[in-house]
Amino acid sequence: MMFAKQLVGLLVIVMAIGCTKMEGQNKAANQDTTKKDWALVIHGGAGTISKEKPDSVVKAYKSDLDEALSVGEKILKEGGSALDAVESVINYLENNPKFNAGKGAVFTHDGGHELDAAIMLGNNRKAGTITGVKTIKNPISLARLVMENSKHIMFAGEGAEEYANQFDLERVNQEYFYTESRHKAWKRAIEEEKQDGAQSSVIEPGIPGDFFDEKKLGTVGAVAVDKDGQIVAGTSTGGMTNKKFGRVGDVPIVGAGTYASNEVAVSMTGWGEKIMQAVSGHTVSAYMKHKPATVQEAGNYLLQDVLNEGEAGMIAVDKNGNTYLNMNTQGMFRGTSDSEGNRKVAIW
Structure with a gap:
């Protein structure tokens, strides 16, 4: 009799565990599990975006987002790799002075430019990152070379420049990165700092001065999945205006601003320190795997429950081509496209 009661109790526990596991699986199954041939998501920075600008300015930014999408679409439609699409x-975006990466990079405290970038493959978690480079026209391309050719993952400053000497990469002088709006933002930051005598005057990562509240957020990124199921994340940035003393943000930190796993590829934009503290990219991936959860649920968890309002924007794609592009800021330059004809660009 006692044995029978114990057996019944054990069966109840097993059934309860099974039901709990099934509920989690059903929740994750709410998303579309049909594999798309390819999908692409891009961002060009998140922050406080004024809606008071002329239609011509808005159209110009949307046109550039549209063109950036077209660059990646062409590669993916022709059967190319997600890695090539993300880099291209x-x-x-690095060559476009409207954005805080490459040509449009913000100024450091010393009046120069220091750029960061990272790229990562989801299927094998190979990654390459660089930080504090000063002569690399396209930092994301150097990050890819690190990933593909080095046993190391990250190179910094002079070491990254020396590593780049091994390859046929286009190099530029510091003057190349100059833009008038960024220079004006830097001068204002310096004046504010003199008046305040406080680090709080640092402008947190700059976005184009003709469109944004310059005291908010920036960076560019792309995530994609291709016909072979490879998912890739890439991010590039000029950092924050008036940044000091070799400051490194979230972008080149694997698992923070850039991350890719079997579940998802993530690129973040926003306040780098907050993104790092939340280990944001890895948090999204782990939430999807262990909850389990959809990419939409994981993204909302990060932006709504982990990070605070006004701190970040995020783009992501999972292995089936389900996409996510959202922010807890007022707006984010963003766009998405996939093999099923879903396509859009947006700011607010």
Whole structure:
């Protein structure tokens, strides 16, 4: 009799565990598990975005986002790799002075430019990152070379420049990165700092001065999945205006601003220190795997429950081509496209 009661109790426990596991699986199954041939998501910075600008300015930014999407779409439609698509999209954004990466990079406290970038493959978690480079026209391309050719993952400052000497990468002088709006933002930051005598005058990562409240957030990034199921994340940035003493933000930190796993590829934009504290990219991936959860649920968890309002924006794609692009800021330059004809660009 006692044995029978114990057996019944054990069966109840097993059934309860099974039901709990099934509930979690059903929750994760709410998303579309049909594999898309390819999907692409891009961002060009998140922050306080004024809606008071002329239609011509808004159209110009949307046109550039549209062109960036087209660059990646062409590669993916023709059966190319997500890695090539992500690098090419970010190259376009790095070459566009409207964005805080490459040509449009913000100024450091010393009046120069220091750039960071990272790229990562989800299927094998290979990654390459660089930080504090000063002569690399397209930092994301150097990050890819690190990933593909080095036993190390990250190179910094002079070491990154020396590593780049091994390759046929386009190099530029510091004057190349100059833009008038960034220079004006830097001068204002310096004046504010003199008046305040406080680190609080540092402008947190700059976005184009003709469009944004310059005291908010920046960076560019792309995530993609291709016909072979490879998911890739890439991010590139000029950092924050008036940054000091070799400051490193979230972008080149694997698991923070850039991350890719079997579950998802993530690129963040926003206040780098907050993104690092939340280990944001890895948090999204782990939430999806262990909850389990959809990419939408994981993204909302990060932006709504972990980070505070006004701190970040995020783009992501999972292995099936389900995409996520959202922010807890007022707006984010963003766009998405996939093999099923879903396509959009947005700011607010």
